[in-house]
Amino acid sequence: MTKQLLSGNEAIARGALEAGVTVVSGYPGTPSTEILENIGKFYGDKMFAEWAPNEKVAFETAAGASTTGARSMTTMKLVGLNVAADPLMTLAYVGVVGGFVAVVADDPGMNSSQNEQDTRLFAHFAKVPVLEPSDAAEAKAFTLAGYEISEKFGTPVILRTTTTTSHSRGVVELADPIALNRTPSFKSDPQRFVPIPAWARGMRVRLEERLEKLAEEASNSPLNRIEWNASGDRRVGIVTAGAAYQYVKEVFPEANVLKLGWQFPFPDRLFREFAAQVDQVIVIEELEDFLEEHMKALGINAIGKRLGDEKLVPNIGALDVDVLKEIRAKLVANPATAPLFDAQTAVEIAPTTELPTLPALPARPPVLCPGCPHRGFFYALKKFDVVVSGDIGCYTLGVAPPLACMDTVLCMGGGFTVAHGIDRAKNDRPVVGIVGDSTFFHSGITGLLDVAYNKGGATLVVLDNRVTAMTGHQENPGSGKTLLGEETFAADIAEIAKATGFKNVVEVNPRDLAQTTAALKTAIESPEPWLIVAKEPCPLAYRKKIEKIYRVDQDKCKKCGACVKLGCPAIERDADKTVRVNPAFCVDCKLCEQVCKFGALEEIDVKMGGLV
Amino acid sequence: MTQQNSNNTTSVVLVGVGGQGILLASAIVAQAALDSGYDVKTNEIHGMAQRGGSVVAQIRYGEKIYSPLIPKGTATVLASLERVESLRYVDYLAPNGLAVVSDQIIVPTTVSSGAASYPTLDEETLRKYFPRLVYVRAVEQAAELGNARAANTILLGSLSTQLDLSLDAWEGAISKRVKPAFVDVNLKAFHLGRELAQ
Numbered sequence: 001m002t003k004q005l006l007s008g009n010e011a012i013a014r015g016a017l018e019a020g021v022t023v024v025s026g027y028p029g030t031p032s033t034e035i036l037e038n039i040g041k042f043y044g045d046k047m048f049a050e051w052a053p054n055e056k057v058a059f060e061t062a063a064g065a066s067t068t069g070a071r072s073m074t075t076m077k078l079v080g081l082n083v084a085a086d087p088l089m090t091l092a093y094v095g096v097v098g099g100f101v102a103v104v105a106d107d108p109g110m111n112s113s114q115n116e117q118d119t120r121l122f123a124h125f126a127k128v129p130v131l132e133p134s135d136a137a138e139a140k141a142f143t144l145a146g147y148e149i150s151e152k153f154g155t156p157v158i159l160r161t162t163t164t165t166s167h168s169r170g171v172v173e174l175a176d177p178i179a180l181n182r183t184p185s186f187k188s189d190p191q192r193f194v195p196i197p198a199w200a201r202g203m204r205v206r207l208e209e210r211l212e213k214l215a216e217e218a219s220n221s222p223l224n225r226i227e228w229n230a231s232g233d234r235r236v237g238i239v240t241a242g243a244a245y246q247y248v249k250e251v252f253p254e255a256n257v258l259k260l261g262w263q264f265p266f267p268d269r270l271f272r273e274f275a276a277q278v279d280q281v282i283v284i285e286e287l288e289d290f291l292e293e294h295m296k297a298l299g300i301n302a303i304g305k306r307l308g309d310e311k312l313v314p315n316i317g318a319l320d321v322d323v324l325k326e327i328r329a330k331l332v333a334n335p336a337t338a339p340l341f342d343a344q345t346a347v348e349i350a351p352t353t354e355l356p357t358l359p360a361l362p363a364r365p366p367v368l369c370p371g372c373p374h375r376g377f378f379y380a381l382k383k384f385d386v387v388v389s390g391d392i393g394c395y396t397l398g399v400a401p402p403l404a405c406m407d408t409v410l411c412m413g414g415g416f417t418v419a420h421g422i423d424r425a426k427n428d429r430p431v432v433g434i435v436g437d438s439t440f441f442h443s444g445i446t447g448l449l450d451v452a453y454n455k456g457g458a459t460l461v462v463l464d465n466r467v468t469a470m471t472g473h474q475e476n477p478g479s480g481k482t483l484l485g486e487e488t489f490a491a492d493i494a495e496i497a498k499a500t501g502f503k504n505v506v507e508v509n510p511r512d513l514a515q516t517t518a519a520l521k522t523a524i525e526s527p528e529p530w531l532i533v534a535k536e537p538c539p540l541a542y543r544k545k546i547e548k549i550y551r552v553d554q555d556k557c558k559k560c561g562a563c564v565k566l567g568c569p570a571i572e573r574d575a576d577k578t579v580r581v582n583p584a585f586c587v588d589c590k591l592c593e594q595v596c597k598f599g600a601l602e603e604i605d606v607k608m609g610g611l612v
Numbered sequence: 613m614t615q616q617n618s619n620n621t622t623s624v625v626l627v628g629v630g631g632q633g634i635l636l637a638s639a640i641v642a643q644a645a646l647d648s649g650y651d652v653k654t655n656e657i658h659g660m661a662q663r664g665g666s667v668v669a670q671i672r673y674g675e676k677i678y679s680p681l682i683p684k685g686t687a688t689v690l691a692s693l694e695r696v697e698s699l700r701y702v703d704y705l706a707p708n709g710l711a712v713v714s715d716q717i718i719v720p721t722t723v724s725s726g727a728a729s730y731p732t733l734d735e736e737t738l739r740k741y742f743p744r745l746v747y748v749r750a751v752e753q754a755a756e757l758g759n760a761r762a763a764n765t766i767l768l769g770s771l772s773t774q775l776d777l778s779l780d781a782w783e784g785a786i787s788k789r790v791k792p793a794f795v796d797v798n799l800k801a802f803h804l805g806r807e808l809a810q
Contacts, residue, residue, distance in 0.1 A: 005646050135680070164655065164681065247678070320683070321679050321683040364720040364722070564725060572719040
């Protein structure tokens with residue numbers, strides 16, 4: 001067997017191949033993106049894989065494929081499931097034919113997300129099974145298991161991962177793909193596939209029957225296992241799942257562990273069996289008290305989020321070994337739980353070293369890259385006294401100083417619609433609503449339609465950098481290429497706006513400050529709605545050979561700091577206000593030259609800048 | 613030579629700024645450990661944090677690895693491609709661990725905008741925080757070898773002296789993970805790094 005070091009996401013992609021999946025559709029979103037990216041890159045000749053405009057479209061495409069008997073997958077991040085919630089809730093009733101797995105990547109700690117919702121609760125709400133791997137090897141194995149469960153019970157299955165599992169690499173054994181040899185064939189059966197109320201009522205009853213069977217299966221499943229310790233000490237029994245399992249194994253090496261890979265429908269029989277054999281059940285789970293609350297409802301005396309009056313397992317943020325060491329220290333220190341532990345098995349808290357106090361370290365937050373076209377747009381926008389309604393993407397970084405040019409962000413597509421609401425309320429200042437190109441196709445179009453249809457007055461802007469950038473440069477309906485790299489029609493944002501009824505549509509180059517400022521002035525002062533398409537490719541996604549770069553002519557520089565207000569990482573300023581352009585970072589976007597009143601920024605041949 | 617914690621796990625922390633080549637360096641360490649027959653887990657930062665932000669990669673190997681994330685105070689080595697970043701992760705290093713720090717400075721926008729200042733961090737200052745320090749002019753020396761991008765491999769060479777992975781495993785990993793045209797310069801950089809740590 002070939003062993004490879006794969007990330008959790010790469011392992012899920014491999015699992016899709018080995019399970020004989022033939023249709024995959026998803027929408028990019030950290031930490032889920034690399035699943036579909038890897039399928040496209042390595043297995044694109046074995047299955048249909050595509051980026052959908054949004055998660056609802058992706059989910060429904062995979063659901064449709066499943067009705068033919070084909071195995072299908074959809075991938076998204078946590079908040080993507082909110083967008084796909086509508087088809088999820090009803091697909092649970094209708095059920096599936098070919099195996100259907102929705103991979104949803106949660107983000108405890110909010111590394112790249114606007115909230116920390118726990119998808120296990122969504123699975124519970126929708127009444128569908130949820131599996132959760134704890135490392136890359138399980139990520140592949142559970143993908144395969146997901147298809148078995150899905151087809152055995154005719155149910156959609158959610159495969160939940162978290163940032164740590166998705167982005168950590170581990171050793172994975174590869175196997176050959178299963179030969180399914182299926183001929184996709186949709187068998188018409190309206191009573192099965194059409195949930196009109198009369199038929200949906202029957203589906204509702206069968207859904208509950210299915211859940212009971214699934215709960216029994218979960219109690220017997222090899223995805224859930226009890227690891228008894230060798231010593232026979234039955235004082236502590238830890239219930240855990242996902243990445244937390246790995247930390248439990250390091251910090252509580254002597255504990256008996258109920259390791260859950262399949263958390264819902266709850267394996268009640270297994271919970272009771274485990275609890276009956278240990279003195280104290282402790283539940284260590286990331287985010288919500290999903291397992292703990294249910295175990296308590298079963299009458300099991302479990303400790304989890306609280307230990308008496310004090311907090312124990314955090315329900316905010318990601319867990320890790322250090323957090324679990326603190327949990328252990330609290331358990332050992334508390335008179336109620338101290339007898340559960342032997343003093344000699346105490347796990348060390350991080351060894352303290354005698355170091356001098358650290359100097360204040362300057363923060364290094366993510367920033368708009370050198371040459372980012374969004375920078376020019378925000379620099380121009382900052383001159384206007386307006387409310388800025390933003391959205392989710394690289395351009396959200398426009399909120400950070402020195403550009404500091406965003407007042408609200410709610411969700412994908414909200415840039416337009418929140419702006420429309422501010423405008424409708426007759427706000428005392430004009431409002432500008434901003435979305436990116438991928439966000440426009442995702443859910444900006446409906447907001448645009450709303451503004452046109454209901455005769456709104458907001459200024460709408462699409463920051464069109466020709467790619468879905470923040471998640472790592474994925475193709476989208478405007479980029480002219482598919483996930484598999486095939487040429488396709490590039491949807492034209494300006495033409496779409498005109499078709500919805502927008503009369504005032506203008507395209508500008510955001511690296512041209514004068515042009516961008518003029519367009520903004522016209523639009524903001526107009527009582528009519530305007531759409532500005534600020535169009536310039538992302539320089540990271542569409543790399544050009546750098547022929548010229550900028551240099552500061554120190555004789556001409558007055559140290560006024562105007563160029564520094566661009567927030568460009570290539571423009572560095574010393575404590576004495578001396579400004580330099582870092583030749584390794586400059587990509588010749590020409591913005592600094594436009595903001596310098598003294599002509600101190602000069603374009604030079606890249607070879608003169610000290611680079612080969 | 614190898615420093616291991618009680619679980620016989622070796623942990624390596626690599627830090628720097630997005631775009632400096634941390635992820636490639638991480639892949640090389642992991643490959644060398646895998647080819648040496650160890651269980652390996654690694655963790656990397658993706659998404660929003662990549663855009664010019666502080667980047668950390670973690671590699672753990674041993675007989676059996678559970679957590680891919682390194683507990684504080686347990687890393688055998690910490691290598692940093694940027695001065696201030698080395699201090700951001702100082703608490704991950706074991707008390708007797710080795711730090712390898714490149715002398716490069718990348719001024720964050722928070723400093724240029726005047727919101728923060730870049731502390732004075734010369735070799736002497738860094739040594740107060742890292743009693744065992746290899747301080748390297750990595751970018752300059754890599755450029756002298758023919759490619760400034762090989763700076764990260766100089767650091768790998770230095771940290772390799774602390775790990776129980778064979779020279780064959782390292783060279784094999786570099787050959788597997790680096791684009792063919794750059795293998796030679798990276799092998800030279802790796803050996804230079806080893807010499808600098810002696």
